[in-house]
Amino acid sequence: MRPILVCPDDRGLFASLVGRDLVVRTGDIAAVPRLARVAAAHNRLCCAWCETGVPLSALELPAGIEAVPTALQVSEIGPLAEALPRIRRLKGSPVRVFLPSERAESYAQARVLASLGVHAGIWLTPGRIDWDRLDDLLHYAAYGKLERASIEPFEKALATYEPEERCDPMAVFFDDPCRYLHLAADGRVALSRQELEAGEFLGRVDAVEELLADPRYRRRANPYGESFLRFEGCSLCAAWRVCQGRHQADLPACRGFFENLLEAADMFKRKRAAKVALWRA
Ligand code: SF4
Secondary structure: OOOEEEEEOOHHHHHHOOOOEEEEEEOOHHHHHHHHHHHHHHOEEEEEEEEOOOOHHHOOOOOOHHHOOEEEEOOOOOOHHHHHHHHHHHOOOOEEEEEEOOOOOHHHHHHHHHHOOOOEEEEOOOOOOOHHHHHHHHHHHHHOOOOOOOEEOOHHHHHHOOOOOOOOHHHHHOOOOOOEEEEOOOOEEEOOHHHHHOOOOOEEHHHHHHHHHOHHHHHHHOOHHHHHOOOOHHHHOHHHHHOOOOOHHHOOHHHHHHHHHHHHHHHHHHHHHHHHHHHHO
């Protein structure tokens, strides 16, 4: 599978990337509907990634945003009375509103958004996660009975987990080198957003096939070797299959949460299997 390219909002870059799957990054929410037209002229826009840094209540939502799959990062919901008109517009749309993991209020606000029909998520920043609150939110998302919209980073694991397949919830933050490569405007490629910002590039996008054969890429895409060389930490963790050792900055707090996520994902998988059996009968 060819990786999806995460790139800045740059027409020249779009034109040089014919036939690719793109995630386009922007800080300007007004640009999102235009991206759907311009980036999609030669390529396929999988998603717009809009980092606003302001409350949802303060955003001017442009016309047409409701039709564009978007990862929308906000700082908080803001005053509910002011946020409600935005929430009504985003209800049921492919726009997912992400709140930051470092703010204690985010975990309750994600519930509010999902219960009002807006797809929501906690944007996980390793080392800055409230694991107890995240665990509470997981229980709400996995076992709650009320109708609601989805909440990431649980939804992907609950909907798609297979024990024999790779499952990396960090992919919902475009942080998974197996699925996403990050581009600078000049076409240089990094394996993550952090490495892009640090100027750690692996090669150029016009030689992407060579890049996928690079040992540095393969090591990152398959982290098993390094983690299982030591008989400690991640190598002893049952939740490896839904974490891949991605939260070692939070050891040992990460473990309880990911074990609960694995248990919930396993239960959802059995429910899916039961549905298939019923249909086949
Ligand atoms: S949950 Fe923690 S201990 Fe387990 S695999 Fe992930 S980072 Fe390692």
